[in-house]
Amino acid sequence: MRAIEARGVFAAHGTHAVLHGVSLSIDAGQWLAIVGPNGAGKSTLLRCMAGLKSVTAGEVWLQGQHLAHWPARERARKLAWLGQGQAGDDEMCVADTVALGRVPHQGWLGLPGVRAADRQALQQALIDTDMSWAAGRPLKALSGGERQRVSLARALAGQADVMLLDEPVSHLDAPHQRLLAQVLRREAGRGRAVISVLHELPLALAADQVAVMQAGRIVAHGSRDDARVHRAIEAVFDQAVAIARVDDRWVPLPAY
Amino acid sequence: MSARQRTSVGLLVLLTLLVLLTWVGLGMGSAGWQSPWQVQTDGALRQIVWDIRAPRTLGAFLVGALLGLGGAVAQGLFRNPLAEPYLLGSSSGAGLCMGLMLTLGLPWAVSTGMWGRLGLTGAAFVGAVGGVSLTLMLARGAAHTMRLLLAGVVVGVVLGALTQLMMLWSAEAWRAMQTFMLGNTAMLGWPACALMATVLCLALPVALTLSRVLDALSLGEDTARTLGIPLGLTRGVLVGVLALSTAAAVAQAGLVAFVGLVAPHLVRPWAGARHASMLWSASLMGGVLLVAADVLARSLLAPQELPVGVLTAVMGGTYLLVLLHRRAA
Amino acid sequence: MGMKAWRGLAGLVCLVAGLAGPVMAGISITDDRGAKVSLPQAPQRIVSLLPSLTESVCALGACARLVATDRWSNWPESVKRLPKLGGLDDANIELIVTQRPDLVLLAPSSRLATRLRSLGLTVAELDAKDLSEVQRMLGKVAVLIGQPQAAAQRWQVMQAEIRDAQALVPAQVRGQRVYFEVSSTPYAAGESSFIGQLLQTLGARNVVPAALGPFPKLNPEFVVKAEPDLIMIAAGEVPDLVARPGWARMKAIKAGQVCALQTADYDVLSRPGPRLGQAATVLARCLARRDVPVPATAKGQP
Numbered sequence: 001m002r003a004i005e006a007r008g009v010f011a012a013h014g015t016h017a018v019l020h021g022v023s024l025s026i027d028a029g030q031w032l033a034i035v036g037p038n039g040a041g042k043s044t045l046l047r048c049m050a051g052l053k054s055v056t057a058g059e060v061w062l063q064g065q066h067l068a069h070w071p072a073r074e075r076a077r078k079l080a081w082l083g084q085g086q087a088g089d090d091e092m093c094v095a096d097t098v099a100l101g102r103v104p105h106q107g108w109l110g111l112p113g114v115r116a117a118d119r120q121a122l123q124q125a126l127i128d129t130d131m132s133w134a135a136g137r138p139l140k141a142l143s144g145g146e147r148q149r150v151s152l153a154r155a156l157a158g159q160a161d162v163m164l165l166d167e168p169v170s171h172l173d174a175p176h177q178r179l180l181a182q183v184l185r186r187e188a189g190r191g192r193a194v195i196s197v198l199h200e201l202p203l204a205l206a207a208d209q210v211a212v213m214q215a216g217r218i219v220a221h222g223s224r225d226d227a228r229v230h231r232a233i234e235a236v237f238d239q240a241v242a243i244a245r246v247d248d249r250w251v252p253l254p255a256y
Numbered sequence: 257m258s259a260r261q262r263t264s265v266g267l268l269v270l271l272t273l274l275v276l277l278t279w280v281g282l283g284m285g286s287a288g289w290q291s292p293w294q295v296q297t298d299g300a301l302r303q304i305v306w307d308i309r310a311p312r313t314l315g316a317f318l319v320g321a322l323l324g325l326g327g328a329v330a331q332g333l334f335r336n337p338l339a340e341p342y343l344l345g346s347s348s349g350a351g352l353c354m355g356l357m358l359t360l361g362l363p364w365a366v367s368t369g370m371w372g373r374l375g376l377t378g379a380a381f382v383g384a385v386g387g388v389s390l391t392l393m394l395a396r397g398a399a400h401t402m403r404l405l406l407a408g409v410v411v412g413v414v415l416g417a418l419t420q421l422m423m424l425w426s427a428e429a430w431r432a433m434q435t436f437m438l439g440n441t442a443m444l445g446w447p448a449c450a451l452m453a454t455v456l457c458l459a460l461p462v463a464l465t466l467s468r469v470l471d472a473l474s475l476g477e478d479t480a481r482t483l484g485i486p487l488g489l490t491r492g493v494l495v496g497v498l499a500l501s502t503a504a505a506v507a508q509a510g511l512v513a514f515v516g517l518v519a520p521h522l523v524r525p526w527a528g529a530r531h532a533s534m535l536w537s538a539s540l541m542g543g544v545l546l547v548a549a550d551v552l553a554r555s556l557l558a559p560q561e562l563p564v565g566v567l568t569a570v571m572g573g574t575y576l577l578v579l580l581h582r583r584a585a
Numbered sequence: 586m587g588m589k590a591w592r593g594l595a596g597l598v599c600l601v602a603g604l605a606g607p608v609m610a611g612i613s614i615t616d617d618r619g620a621k622v623s624l625p626q627a628p629q630r631i632v633s634l635l636p637s638l639t640e641s642v643c644a645l646g647a648c649a650r651l652v653a654t655d656r657w658s659n660w661p662e663s664v665k666r667l668p669k670l671g672g673l674d675d676a677n678i679e680l681i682v683t684q685r686p687d688l689v690l691l692a693p694s695s696r697l698a699t700r701l702r703s704l705g706l707t708v709a710e711l712d713a714k715d716l717s718e719v720q721r722m723l724g725k726v727a728v729l730i731g732q733p734q735a736a737a738q739r740w741q742v743m744q745a746e747i748r749d750a751q752a753l754v755p756a757q758v759r760g761q762r763v764y765f766e767v768s769s770t771p772y773a774a775g776e777s778s779f780i781g782q783l784l785q786t787l788g789a790r791n792v793v794p795a796a797l798g799p800f801p802k803l804n805p806e807f808v809v810k811a812e813p814d815l816i817m818i819a820a821g822e823v824p825d826l827v828a829r830p831g832w833a834r835m836k837a838i839k840a841g842q843v844c845a846l847q848t849a850d851y852d853v854l855s856r857p858g859p860r861l862g863q864a865a866t867v868l869a870r871c872l873a874r875r876d877v878p879v880p881a882t883a884k885g886q887p
Contacts, residue, residue: 047478050478050482051481051482052478052481052482072484072485072486073484075484076482076483076484077484079482080482081478081479081482082479083476083478083479085476085478086335086474086475086476086479087475088474088475089471089474089529090529091524091528091529092471092474092528092529092530093259093528096471096528096529096530097475100468100471100472100475100483101483103468103472103483103484103485104483104484106468108466108468108469108472108483108484108485108490109465109466109468136258136259138529154475158483285804285806285810286803286804286806286807286810287807287810303831303834304806304809304810304831307809307830307831307834308805308806308809308830308831309806311830312830424672424675431767431768431770431772432768432769432770435768435769435770440770442770442771442804442805443805443829443830444830445828445829445830446830447828554804554806558804558807559797559803559804559806559807560797560801560802560803560804561802561803561804562802563802
């Protein structure tokens with residue numbers, strides 16, 4: 001059973017077709033990075049898999065069951081989403097914001113009750129993202145990078161089996177990208193399934209698997225060492241990059 | 257000082273302020289201030305305090321509390337610090353219905369006696385709820401924030417224009433509408449208080465139940481949805497709470513400006529952003545603000561009265577300026 | 586031609602000049618805004634945009650020369666049939682101009698005067714707030730319509746009506762304290778308003794002192810504490826008076842000493858104009874605790 005699977009997904013923005021029969025799946029314990037040029041449909045695909053966008057044809061399956069057949073609360077416990085945009089209210093403190101990630105477990109009705117499991121998940125998430133020092137600080141007192149880490153911690157706090165991240169480190173510096181790589185690898189190591197849409201090729205090439213998209217289709221999907229994937233990346237970016245092996249890592253070399 | 261301590265201190269300060277203002281309010285009459293202790297000896301004063309000042313002070317508190325709650329819900333719902341309870345067409349709906357009642361229905365109101373008063377208040381209430389319903393219909397549900405906001409603006413503008421038109425046609429309605437537009441706490445009696453207290457006791461707990469939803473909305477609609485929250489349903493209920501509390505306040509006291517907008521901002525520094533504490537703090541703050549405004553309205557030019565909405569704007573606005581200044585500095 | 590012929594010619598010129606003089610001298614007043622309003626002769630097509638001015642024109646005998654009025658002018662009956670040009674603030678300028686008036690009367694608070702003057706019309710801005718101003722307003726309108734004596738005559742009639750109204754009020758109810766409510770906020774009519782002045786001439790006292798201004802917005806507690814002997818209020822408000830907090834205990838309400846004023850009464854009471862005498866009658870009947878029907882003289886005769 002695949003952790004999460006898209007089967008022949010078609011999607012559109014209004015009348016404009018964006019995805020043309022995309023099939024993608026991932027097992028638990030794997031980290032998959034989706035790369036591709038702007039407008040390839042990466043975010044759209046991820047949103048369809050998260051259930052945020054309706055598909056015009058095809059299906060999304062989560063742990064062997066159709067996405068639509070999952071009750072909302074169960075699905076929320078299994079699937080965590082980290083999108084672009086708001087980290088939360090400026091005035092709310094870090095701990096409270098991260099605690100929101102526990103809503104699928106606590107329920108959204110009534111006043112928040114904090115159980116041991118919630119507290120533990122909260123602590124773990126803060127440690128994993130190196131934000132324990134800021135637990136009591138309001139978001140407005142943090143830098144952009146720190147706020148992104150808070151968002152990441154919120155997504156981790158849910159302890160969901162599947163994590164979908166849409167460009168989680170755009171505009172962030174190298175140390176933050178490194179932190180993200182560490183976190184995602186750790187999560188995959190813990191048995192989660194992680195899919196991240198990334199613009200940063202070095203980061204993408206650190207994942208277990210890479211899927212290359214262009215114009216609403218997947219042109220290549222394989223492990224990060226797969227040469228076909230590398231050629232596909234070079235092709236979709238119009239040969240502006242060349243994938244090379246440096247120091248045991250795959251790196252994109254700029255070809256200009 | 258930790259967040260919890262700050263909240264407790266803030267709460268204590270507000271409650272003390274409320275008690276103080278109530279004391280002043282009970283003693284503030286058309287001839288200046290007299291100590292309410294004198295009710296023990298003075299029968300006439302006891303009458304005045306019980307019949308007029310007590311329900312008026314309590315009524316002002318309840319109106320302010322309802323508007324403060326509405327403001328906090330509106331700002332949480334729309335993630336916009338400028339949101340206020342009149343945003344979804346409740347004020348213009350109430351105004352239109354009242355205007356209709358005054359220009360067309362007055363002879364009817366005369367013949368039915370008691371229903372006349374209930375009629376005007378009831379008309380405002382029905383109009384407020386109707387305005388919000390119209391907005392919901394135009395926006396086709398509460399699922400999309402932008403659509404809801406735009407629909408609210410459209411409804412507000414159109415109904416407001418219709419009300420203005422009606423005011424042109426009837427000079428008598430004009431005077432009454434003027435009072436309505438500026439807010440008036442002068443005629444709040446015990447029945448009005450009972451009505452508003454009932455609504456507050458319904459609206460506040462329901463809103464508190466959804467405080468987590470309001471918190472989660474700060475993460476964006478997408479994230480809130482993936483956390484398992486049924487956005488359409490919960491936002492519909494929140495809009496309902498907003499409509500009901502605003503309608504109850506507007507029906508009794510007219511369009512008191514600014515309280516709903518400013519109360520959440522005034523409490524945020526110490527109540528925190530979590531809606532579990534923010535909602536009732538904003539409610540309490542709104543109540544205190546309006547009681548203060550009511551006392552001032554009666555006392556500055558006694559025995560004349562200033563429109564209470566003017567005072568809420570001046571007081572709330574000044575304090576907000578101070579806060580802004582402190583933040584910028 | 587000799588000296589005699591020249592003298593004859595000079596005399597003829599003087600005669601002609603003398604005859605033409607009164608015709609050329611025309612009508613001239615200064616209106617309430619200080620503008621000089623001049624007419625070569627008495628106006629034949631008058632437009633009035635304020636009910637009290639309409640009523641003044643008619644009361645002074647020039648009703649036939651009115652060609653159009655504002656929406657609210659409704660006395661006397663003949664006025665109701667005249668074309669209506671809009672409200673007090675929003676009268677239609679085009680319609681005014683198409684009436685080809687040689688005189689337009691309006692209130693100083695209207696903003697149309699400048700515009701109308703720039704279109705070549707003769708405009709007089711007049712208004713009155715109390716009894717003495719009414720007298721002055723009548724005087725100016727009378728001069729404008731070419732019948733300067735009519736004002737004094739009308740004033741005499743009004744004084745007589747007021748004296749008759751005074752006679753309606755028996756001595757034992759003089760000195761009673763009255764609360765007159767203009768609107769339900771509550772706005773009251775104070776001593777210095779013309780309603781207050783009329784009440785004073787009728788021997789009543791006002792619970793609202795002059796210091797508060799003509800139409801103050803009151804704290805309702807003030808009225809309750811003041812315990813007036815008589816309450817004058819719009820008929821529509823009467824059923825709800827007991828619902829007002831604290832009002833049920835007022836002695837005037839418990840004893841039923843409340844005058845319910847109909848809309849027609851408010852028309853008369855809210856227009857400081859030639860029908861002040863009728864206004865006084867309405868007030869007097871109320872003070873004397875008699876029914877307040879619409880007075881017969883108000884039904885269409887000036």
